[in-house]
Amino acid sequence: MKKRYLILAILAASCRPIDTSKDEPIDVSTHDDVVMEQDIEITDEEPKVYRATETVYTDLINTKLEVSFDWNKSWLMGKETLTAKPHFYATDSLVLDAKGMEIKSVTMNGAARPFTYSEDVLTIKLDKTYTRKDTYTVVIDYIAKPDERTTGGSAAILSDKGLYFINPKNEEKNKMPQIWTQGETEASSVWFPTIDAPNVKTKQEIYITVDNKYATLSNGKLVSSTKNANGTRTDYWKQELPHAPYLFMMGVGEFKIVKDSYKRPDGTMMDVNYYVEPEWEPYAKAIFGETPKMIGYFSKLLGVEYPWDKYHQIVVRDYVSGAMENTGAVVFGDYVYKNDRELLDANDQSTIAHELFHHWFGDLVTCESWSNLSLNESFANYSQYLWDEYRYGLDEAEYQAIGEADGYFASAQQQGYHDLIWFDYPDKEAMFDGHSYNKGGRILNMLRSYIGDEAFFTALQSYLKTNAYKPAEFHQLRIAFEEVCGEDLNWFFDQWYLDSGHPSLTVSYDYVSEENTVYLNVDQTQTDFRLFKLPVDVTVIDDRGAITQRVWVNERSNRIALQVKGTLKNVVFDSKAQLLAKITETKPEAWYIDQYYNGPKHYIQRKQALQFGLKSKTPESEKLVLDALNDPFWDIRTTAVERVGRLTADNKTKAIEQLKKMVTTDSVSSVRASIVNVLSTLLSAAEVTPILEERIQNDRSYSVVSNALNNLAKINPDKAMAAAKKLEGEKSSRMLGSIAALYAKTGKPESYGFYVTALQSGYIQGFDKIGALNAFTFYLSKQEVSMQQQALEIYKQEFASGGMYVKMFAPQYVTYLKNSLGDRISKLQDEENKAKEAGNTNAADIARGKRVEAEALQLEYEKLLNSLNE
Ligand SMILES: [Zn+2]
Numbered sequence: 001m002k003k004r005y006l007i008l009a010i011l012a013a014s015c016r017p018i019d020t021s022k023d024e025p026i027d028v029s030t031h032d033d034v035v036m037e038q039d040i041e042i043t044d045e046e047p048k049v050y051r052a053t054e055t056v057y058t059d060l061i062n063t064k065l066e067v068s069f070d071w072n073k074s075w076l077m078g079k080e081t082l083t084a085k086p087h088f089y090a091t092d093s094l095v096l097d098a099k100g101m102e103i104k105s106v107t108m109n110g111a112a113r114p115f116t117y118s119e120d121v122l123t124i125k126l127d128k129t130y131t132r133k134d135t136y137t138v139v140i141d142y143i144a145k146p147d148e149r150t151t152g153g154s155a156a157i158l159s160d161k162g163l164y165f166i167n168p169k170n171e172e173k174n175k176m177p178q179i180w181t182q183g184e185t186e187a188s189s190v191w192f193p194t195i196d197a198p199n200v201k202t203k204q205e206i207y208i209t210v211d212n213k214y215a216t217l218s219n220g221k222l223v224s225s226t227k228n229a230n231g232t233r234t235d236y237w238k239q240e241l242p243h244a245p246y247l248f249m250m251g252v253g254e255f256k257i258v259k260d261s262y263k264r265p266d267g268t269m270m271d272v273n274y275y276v277e278p279e280w281e282p283y284a285k286a287i288f289g290e291t292p293k294m295i296g297y298f299s300k301l302l303g304v305e306y307p308w309d310k311y312h313q314i315v316v317r318d319y320v321s322g323a324m325e326n327t328g329a330v331v332f333g334d335y336v337y338k339n340d341r342e343l344l345d346a347n348d349q350s351t352i353a354h355e356l357f358h359h360w361f362g363d364l365v366t367c368e369s370w371s372n373l374s375l376n377e378s379f380a381n382y383s384q385y386l387w388d389e390y391r392y393g394l395d396e397a398e399y400q401a402i403g404e405a406d407g408y409f410a411s412a413q414q415q416g417y418h419d420l421i422w423f424d425y426p427d428k429e430a431m432f433d434g435h436s437y438n439k440g441g442r443i444l445n446m447l448r449s450y451i452g453d454e455a456f457f458t459a460l461q462s463y464l465k466t467n468a469y470k471p472a473e474f475h476q477l478r479i480a481f482e483e484v485c486g487e488d489l490n491w492f493f494d495q496w497y498l499d500s501g502h503p504s505l506t507v508s509y510d511y512v513s514e515e516n517t518v519y520l521n522v523d524q525t526q527t528d529f530r531l532f533k534l535p536v537d538v539t540v541i542d543d544r545g546a547i548t549q550r551v552w553v554n555e556r557s558n559r560i561a562l563q564v565k566g567t568l569k570n571v572v573f574d575s576k577a578q579l580l581a582k583i584t585e586t587k588p589e590a591w592y593i594d595q596y597y598n599g600p601k602h603y604i605q606r607k608q609a610l611q612f613g614l615k616s617k618t619p620e621s622e623k624l625v626l627d628a629l630n631d632p633f634w635d636i637r638t639t640a641v642e643r644v645g646r647l648t649a650d651n652k653t654k655a656i657e658q659l660k661k662m663v664t665t666d667s668v669s670s671v672r673a674s675i676v677n678v679l680s681t682l683l684s685a686a687e688v689t690p691i692l693e694e695r696i697q698n699d700r701s702y703s704v705v706s707n708a709l710n711n712l713a714k715i716n717p718d719k720a721m722a723a724a725k726k727l728e729g730e731k732s733s734r735m736l737g738s739i740a741a742l743y744a745k746t747g748k749p750e751s752y753g754f755y756v757t758a759l760q761s762g763y764i765q766g767f768d769k770i771g772a773l774n775a776f777t778f779y780l781s782k783q784e785v786s787m788q789q790q791a792l793e794i795y796k797q798e799f800a801s802g803g804m805y806v807k808m809f810a811p812q813y814v815t816y817l818k819n820s821l822g823d824r825i826s827k828l829q830d831e832e833n834k835a836k837e838a839g840n841t842n843a844a845d846i847a848r849g850k851r852v853e854a855e856a857l858q859l860e861y862e863k864l865l866n867s868l869n870e
Contacts, residue, residue, distance in 0.1 A: 001321055001324050001377075002321065002380075051423055052369070053368045054197035054199055054369070057087055058087055058091070058095070060201070061084055061085060061202060061203065062082070062202060063082055063194065063245075064080065064082075065079070066079040067191075067209070068208075068209040071169065071177070072168070074147045076143065076191055077143055078140075078141075078142050079140070080142070080193055081137060081139050082096075084135065084136060084137075085134060086134070087132065090130060090131045091126075092126045092129040093125055095195075096123075096124070096194060096195060097195060097196040098117065098120060098121070098122040098194075099162065099189050100145055101143060101144050102142060102143040102145065103117045103141075105141045106124050106141075107138070107139045108126065108136065109127070111127070120189070124138055140193055144190060161320075162187035162189070163179070163181050166178045166318050173760065173797075175801060176255075176317065178251070178253030178255075178316060179250070181248065181250050182320055182324060184246045185428050186246065187246075194245040194248075196246070198471060199368040199369065200245055201244055201366070203241065204218075204219055204220060204238070204248060205220075205236070205237070205238045206219075207234050207236050208235045208250060211232055212232060214252050216250070216252050217237075217249070217251040217252075217255075217275055217329050218237035218329055219243070220237050220239025220328065221237065221239070222235060222236070239308075240309075241308065243327045243366075244363075244366050244471075247325070247326050247327045247363055249324075249326030249329040251316065251331070255275040255276060256275070256278050256281040257274070258274040258276065259271070259273050260272040260285065260288070262291075263292075264306075265299075265305065270295075272292050272295070272310070273313075274288045274313050275313065276315050276337070277315070280315070283343075287343070287347070291313070291352060293391075295311060295356065297390055298356060298386075302457065306359065307360070308327055308363070311328055311330075313332060314329065314331055315334055315337060316334070318803040319333035319334065320804065322351060323336075325354075325380070328359075330355045332355075334765050335348075336351070339732055341701065342733070349391070353384055354383055355380070356383070357383030357386075358376060358379075362376035364464060364468055365464055365468060365471075366472070367472065368471035370425070370431045371422050371423045372421055372472070372474055373431040374440040374497075375473070377432070378436065378437065378440020378443065378444055380437075381440060381441030382441040382445065384400060384441075385397045388400055394602070395602075395633035398577055398603040399603055402604065404437075405438065405442050407434050408434040408439040408580075409434075415430075415433060415434075417435075417529075419497070419498055420435055420440055420443065421473075422435070439502075439580065443496045446496075446579065446580060449576050449578040459484040460480070478493045495530060495533065499529070499530055501526060501530070502581055503579075505523065505583045506521075506584045507573050507585040507586070509571055509586075511568050518562050518564055519562070520558075520559070520560040521558070521559050523557050524556055531555070533552070533554050534579065536552070536553055536574050536579060537574065537578075538550075538560075538562065538572065538574075539571070539572040539575040541570045541572070541594065541599045542565055543566040543567045544565050546598060546600070569594045570587075570592075570595050570598065572605060575599065575600040575602070576602070577603070577604045577605070589616060592608055592609050592613035593609055593624055596624055603633060607639060609624060610624065611639075626640075626647075629659075634668035634670060634671050637662075637671050638670060638671050638674045641671065641675055644659060644678060645678065645681065656683070659675050659678065659679055660679070660691065662675055663695065664695075669701030669704055672695075672699065673707045676691075676692065676695060676707040680711035685716075688711070688715070689715060692708040692715075693723070696727075703734075709727075709738070709739075709742055710742065713742055713745065713746065717746055720746075728758070733764050733766065736758045736761075736763055737775070740754075740758060740776060741775045744779040747783075752787055752791075755779065759772060759794060759798065766803075766805075769803075769805075769806055776794075785850070785857050789860075792860060792864070795813065795864070811865060811868050814864050814865045815865065825855060832851065
């Protein structure tokens with residue numbers, strides 16, 4: 001699964017179109033924190049409980065489901081035929097998880113069997129005692145009623161519903177009615193009785209009967225599709241290879257199926273389809289089209305061919321997480337809907353890679369318990385690095401990796417530190433955090449760096465082959481690595497898997513030229529965590545070249561002598577940029593400048609050159625900025641662009657001339673977008689206006705156009721408004737969100753119509769909707785009461801149909817409007833009093849009339865707020 005808190009981070013980012021001015025209605029970043037803390041609450045007082053792996057009494061062999069739906073009641077009518085056997089000990093009962101169901105009957109060989117059903121556990125008395133050599137079959141008739149389960153109403157329970165009917169009665173505009181499922185962690189047992197634990201595996205068959213207009217999706221192969229006499233159709237999906245119950249998936253809706261395929265090494269073709277709403281059919285290949293290449297690349301890299309029947313991906317509405325790796329039937333939230341222009345600014349390939357890689361790590365070999373979740377998520381997280389490295393180069397992979405490490409540092413600081421393999425978690429949902437994902441991914445990269453690429457991928461192949469179609473715990477991963485590289489790796493696994501935290505290092509150097517030696521001083525300064533044993537690559541660069549060697553940092557204080565052959569120019573600590581550590585390094589500015597040009601030249605080393613090498617204005621530091629404007633990697637160019645302002649005289653003139661060219665020629669939109677901002681600060685209004693207008697007209701990237709619009713608005717609001725007007729018809733969530741933010745700043749009454757059309761068009765989707773409503777709220781707070789009155793209806797519609805996140809923010813919008821109206825009422829009261837004192841009854845009447853109107857609206861806001869809080 002792609003974690004939820006990542007989604008909330010995207011949400012915060014999407015809410016950025018309004019600048020962080022003081023009067024912004026909603027501080028989204030704060031709200032984000034609150035949600036994270038609500039979701040995952042860890043307190044020291046909780047007693048530590050060892051979370052044992054579920055004991056296996058019964059092996060499930062095959063799960064056959066026959067399902068149909070009552071859309072009006074949000075029910076699933078199901079018949080399950082379950083084939084099973086005792087795991088080892090003989091037994092005459094079968095115990096299943098079945099959450100909030102109506103169990104109509106249980107039979108064996110046509111005869112009813114007694115059962116008890118309470119507290120979501122279904123216990124069936126079998127017709128005799130079975131041994132492990134026997135198999136038996138039970139048939140369960142049931143109705144799943146996901147909306148009728150008693151829930152606590154917390155954010156965590158919301159995502160625990162298992163089976164979701166979205167707009168089932170088709171009462172909401174712009175939202176295609178649909179049904180989808182979300183099994184992880186233990187919610188599949190809401191829609192079929194099963195043993196809902198990750199160490200269970202079963203084969204799967206499902207017959208889905210729907211109205212003929214609907215497409216269906218499930219795991220495995222579509223074996224048949226049969227039209228029934230009553231106008232319905234039954235699709236039969238079958239997966240012959242076993243997988244865990246949490247990976248079962250079902251989707252229904254009027255989706256368009258865009259077909260793609262992957263050619264296996266044996267020449268056979270495998271279906272790779274994309275299920276999208278009709279509106280997005282033209283963009284499906286632009287969004288998902290790299291998938292076949294990814295399947296090929298990962299299969300080859302792992303030495304284990306993609307193990308499942310097919311690979312389909314579906315985009316659903318109101319999704320409760322980021323994406324989910326259901327075997328061969330992956331679900332995404334609607335944030336992945338992006339048109340070709342939006343894809344220039346951001347794509348979702350890292351999420352696509354993440355879910356795909358789970359088909360080896362998670363679906364083929366499954367963590368045996370949630371404590372071992374990192375066996376799934378660290379690999380999925382690391383696949384993002386692997387894909388970037390292959391497709392976009394090592395710089396991109398390393399750039400993203402820094403974000404992943406920062407994600408771990410931030411989440412651990414907020415939520416607390418724990419062992420990566422966390423045997424005493426407070427709640428299984430707490431496992432889906434910056435440890436299991438980000439930290440786990442970074443640890444894998446350190447291991448790869450230590451043992452080398454060939455050993456690393458050979459060990460992964462062995463781990464996958466040994467544990468295929470079985471659950472695994474982290475020791476099995478350790479053993480796979482040990483067998484390949486021949487070394488006892490307990491030291492590595494003990495500190496990174498069975499302990500918490502990370503090293504904090506201070507690094508400094510003493511160069512003693514008469515000894516031809518530079519001394520590397522490394523102190524481990526962490527006090528809350530253990531002392532680490534760290535293999536680190538260090539590169540010494542002198543005028544004769546660069547030499548890299550591996551040193552060990554084991555002690556609290558380490559002083560390591562490194563030989564220098566010529567004149568020392570620089571020392572690069574952690575030259576492969578792989579350590580997961582907080583590093584504070586002290587070295588001369590000249591060394592930082594040198595590392596842009598010499599030595600290992602990884603992304604981070606070039607970035608550090610620009611961060612730490614420019615303190616003094618020297619010819620060398622100015623040359624560095626000019627050279628970095630031509631760096632092959634976009635983030636280095638962006639960093640240099642942002643530093644052009646500090647250049648002096650001719651260098652500055654030269655750089656500005658280059659930026660004027662790059663603003664149209666740079667291949668990466670985020671670089672062009674930064675240049676637009678920087679030129680707006682460095683050039684006069686007269687000089688920059690034609691550049692901004694040209695970009696608004698010609699740049700394909702919405703982020704460049706948005707930045708140009710925002711800068712133009714500062715110089716000439718009328719021109720900016722006129723330019724924005726022409727873009728109101730763009731079918732782009734992000735562009736419309738950006739215009740919404742611009743209009744909120746300018747605050748002109750005639751913009752009202754845009755908000756109404758844009759919000760109701762259905763084009764502003766997902767998280768952009770939060771940003772647009774944010775802008776609309778800010779805009780409205782400055783408008784006449786009559787307009788606010790009119791807008792109430794729009795809010796009511798949005799709150800009813802806007803999905804989980806809009807509902808989450810709804811009270812804040814209304815509160816903001818209500819409070820801003822409160823300020824206005826007291827001002828009107830003052831006006832009225834002053835007019836009365838001055839004996840101007842006419843003016844006093846007008847002010848009173850306005851006040852009464854505002855007070856009436858305030859009551860309406862209060863009513864709406866009460867209904868939201870109910
Ligand atoms: Zn995942």
